[in-house]
Amino acid sequence: MPDHTKSDIDATAPEVPETKGTGEGTTVAGPSRTEREFTVAERSQAQLVIRRFLQHRLAVGSLIVLLAVVLLAFVGGALWKYNVADITPDESQPPSWEHPFGTDAVGHDSFAQVLRGTQISLGVAVLVALIATFVGTIWGAVAGFYRGWLDTVLMRIADLVLTLPLLAVAAVLGDVAGGSWWLIAFIIGGLYWAYVSRVARGVVLSLREKEFIEASKALGASDLRIIFKHLVPNALGSVIVNATILVAIAILIETALSYLGFGVRPPDTSLGLLVSDNQTAVSTRPWLFYFPGLFIIIIALTINFIGDGLRDAFDPQQKKVRA
């Protein structure tokens, strides 16, 4: 039954185990085909992925919640009557209609603070994901595609970065860099690409042995063409899934860095900075401790669920078990 749907499913990226580092995972057969068919299939593949994603109720729900948070942070933050820098006469007030999340000692409105923190934390996280994904994918793809000594050198470097305790190194660098949010993002992203490169390499390694790549080679396609026309699109699924999860990880790393005092610094703020500034307030002014923490959990949790949904959508293989 050589029908379309079958080949579409097979054309999705091979499944890559979720945790970083198990590069050479499983493989799935992918048939070769001509260029024209590929473009056609590409569109329907995207549709298929979306359809499968939409069936994942938890992921869809998470997506809605996440979008609501993002909207609240960026639109709500702009509309809200208090600005982050505003100093109100209400000092250390518990939550009320006037200040939904209460206020701190000087009289900052915590709601405005949390929204601003959410903006920055999300900014850091997305930037980290972009940097790490971009660098890591190219790094891993080149290593996996060319093999040989280049692969060895590239992957040894990645291994080394991978083996460094990320948080500790980021703390050293963060201390040096001095705390503006995009610098922090560059530091975390600059350390995290190695994880992505491992995954990307694994995907490319398994793909490059496929018949359709060999066929392209035989037809005289250039390396660049093969990488960008065949390898990258096919690896896209796992790259997207990984990038999504990276966003969640980056938020937590930024939080830990801020706790240690080497993350985002005033006048910028972030959710991590807010929680760590108020770590002593757990029992005395709980609103200062719990609200930013809750936002971190909501964001990280929803993104993880979305990542899970995406994985299932890109790779429907692992749906049911008959063991």
Add this chain to the structure above:
Amino acid sequence: MLTSKSRVVRSAALIAGAALALSACGGGGGDGEGQTGQIFADCDTNPNECNSVPADQLQDGGEVTFAMEKNIENWNITSAEGNVLDSAMAIKTVLPYTFYTKPDLSVAMNEDLLESAEMVSEDPQVIEYKIKQDAAWSDGTPISAEDFIYNWKVQNGTDCPDCAPASTAGYDQVKSVEGSDNGKTVTVTFTKPFTDWQKMWGSGEPMYPAHIAAEHGDINTPKGLASSYEWLGKNVPDYSGNAFKIDKWENNVALTLVPNENYWGDKPNLGRVVFRVITDAAQEPTALQNGEVNVIYPQPQVDLVNQIKNIPNVSSHIGLGLTWEHFDFNLDNKFLAEEPLRDALFTAVDRQGLIDKTVGQFTDKVKPLNSHNFVPQQDGYQDVVSEFGHGTGDVEAAKKILTDAGYTLKGDQLVDPDGTAIPAMRIRYTTGNQIRKDQCELFAQAARELGVKVNVQPTDDLGGTLVEGDYDIMVFAWVMSPFPYSGGIQLWHSESESNFGGYKNAQVDKLLTEAASETDKQTANQKLNEANRIMAEDAYVLPLYQKPTFIAAYDNIGNIRNNSTLDTPTYNIAQWGLRAE
């Protein structure tokens, strides 16, 4: 630390107490019900005597654990590296010293060590110390003039250029130190008078044993002095010249003191004092609550203070000490070199409002400070700030100062008389210090009203930032010494390295120098205040308030009390004891 048995008893009492509180008033927390949390109740009125318990009402022995916020990295607290408050707090309990500061900030002679210490001549200044006959180091060697001489030589900067002391103040003005009467009488002659002579060999720079130092270098040569001085820094003292001695040191974990059995004076009540290293103040309340430490002495912060108020059977006290916060201008900034702008900015700062929004959140004791050299508890204190209207938050007055001086407002941007817009400035503070961050924001808010944009920027290198002058406005703290005259020179003299903002006024220099080499305290105070008044008028530094200190201890510890000076609560550690049940 308490024994595990009493811990159980206490916990049981605690639960019973909690149950009672619940049934009585629906859980009011620790609002001072019954007798708990009250041992420091009269410390405000009677700072030197509060929480006194006669020795016969104390247990014989017992253990107290005190939280220490830094690891001890160097055992020589007179050296630049070892001069750390947390280390000094613990180490001076095993060393002899001449004078110390009481909780009411008065200076007192150490009567355990000295019979007397008197100025026998004013010109030249000569001080005569009489050491008690039976005062001796734990190995039996008498404490004598030799110890005074050794500690003078290593700290005067000339006999031992490589010794690296924390400060040479005073010692560098000494001509000779001589012993007589078997070394039990010490005569110190100064080249020029030193007003603060009581600080020398005092609790801030106690004496190390000369006879032990001599085993580690020839103390008659600069090289030998340096090597012995270094040896004292490297090695945990196994000697003692005070009521306690060091029993055990676990690096990074804890220092344990036990009574010095060869001590000539009264034996301490406690059998053991443990200084436990807890480097993060945020972890101290839980450790106290869980009974892992019995006394903490952290920088107060609103949550910390309130958290501790809710712990049953724990008392706490907020004191006002010698550390004071201030805004500093950097006069190298050419706009800030203009007096009217400084004047206006300081006038626009509302100090009372700033206190209300920061330290005022947990105490109402803190008031604006109006002197750069004295705190109100000291004799010399005189208000030299109020008359210039600084720190009142009177924005209109501030605007008038600017208008009178020819400044104009263009929109919401201030323009100086030459027509140049005042550029944005940076106010800096130590990273992670929440209270200072808030102070900076409040300063920025006040400046904005005058049309000056001020950006808040933290620094994690306070020392370097100050030395390099990498700031326009800085908020930090100085420790006021009970001996303010040499301090005045250090901070405000135009030649001084730690006059970071570059303030220069010849008349102030002259007055400061005179004040520091005066044998009469009244005259010295007068001159220092006169210098201070000129400086206040020049609007260089705005004193904000005396930083509060905070002690919290279990109710069963007697005789412990806050001492906000550098002497810290351990000043009377030998009297501490556990109340008999």
Add this chain to the structure above:
Amino acid sequence: MLAYALRRLLISVPILIASTFIVFIGGALTANPLNQLQARNPPPPPRVLELERQRLNLDEPLLERYWNWLIGLFQGDFGPSVHSNLDLGSEVIARFGVTFRLIFLAMLIALILAIIVGVISAVKQYTKLDYTFTFFGFLFLAMPSFWFAILLKEAGISFNNAVGEQVLYTIGDSSVYVAGGAWAEFTDVLGHMVLPTISLALLSFAAWSRFQRASMLEVLNSDYVRLARAKGLRRGKVMRKHALRTALIPLTTVTALDLGAIISGAVVTENVYQWRGAGSFLLESIRNDDVYAIQAWLLISATFIILFNLVADLLYGVLDPRIRYA
């Protein structure tokens, strides 16, 4: 296999040195090791600062300083710390000793729990149990570690109050004095370990249990397991002999790779529970601008991790006969 191990170690050395170079230059250019002294009140005499500058080699050109450090390293000298009494080499190793005690137990617990939960989750896929495990797994993954640690501490104190006895401790790895012999000492150490170990273990547990679930599912889906079942082998036997064993192999690599992340986690945990391990050493060094100390820390931790990874890789080869090291 030995050749493979050697080659991997050899290739790590130049990269390791290169990264110390970057860290050193970055640190030396921006850090001010005299900070603590300069901020003292009263300020130390200028002569003191000069002596300190000499002691810390701050007068030497940057490259020369690095070169001397590197040369010293081969003689076992890690360079001068801002604390003149500190021998960096022995200090870092001692501090890592403390940290590894924490890490080892946390990893062990996390691993055991992760395998159990992962396998159950996979076998009972899409049951209530699976959903519960999944939910908590994701929740732990989403929780900032110190946030959780602070709450856990509060819970620990409530527990002590509830049982009316000091069972759990919040500060350090043991009490300074324990009365009552070896058993009391043992329970004391145990009481100090519980909270930090849980804090540290939960994070890895969450990630690993998810991973274990995925790899178990993959194996259960494989043809040979289905064949084994089809042959009529008993379910339990298939699970143990075929499925579980295979599904465990990928976890070795992940565990090894995560060592870095766990050391990072330990930095946070040590701060909350005031353990004086390598994490607190690093934090102090950064705060003191102690460039040589930071170098020593990074070097030693990287070496540990590289060795650990190598062992895991070799182990992988033992467990999975398909892998050959060329």
